[in-house]
Amino acid sequence: MKHSEFWQVLEATFGAGHGRSVAEDLVLAALGGRTAARALADGVAPRAVWDAVCDEMELDDATRWRHRREPRKDRSA
Template sequence: MRLTDFWDRLEQTFGSAYARSIAADYTFTDLSGRTINQSIAQGVDTATIWRAVVAAYPDRVPARLR
């Protein structure tokens, strides 16, 4: 998944401002306790990051974006 696609999905799911807040502030167990921003900076594949978001927010992510 391209980085632009990742951000688009995140913003569609949470809205622009909240998506940026989640990326900076929320640590994900599936990302070894890292935030989205930290994971991107460390070169984690965006598809892996997206799967972590879906796992953490299963009721929030629309089926079409999974």
């Protein structure tokens, strides 16, 4: 997962404004008590950050793997 994919899937999942809020405000224990934004800035792999967000928010597998779906399938979801 690239950084751009992380931000795209975060916004697709939570909405543009709320997604950014989740990244800036949600403290993730799995990432040492950092937010997603801080973890990314510290060099944590975007995939690890996304997994931590999914775990913390108890998101389903379809959402966890949203970034791997074909774009045309996302449009119909």
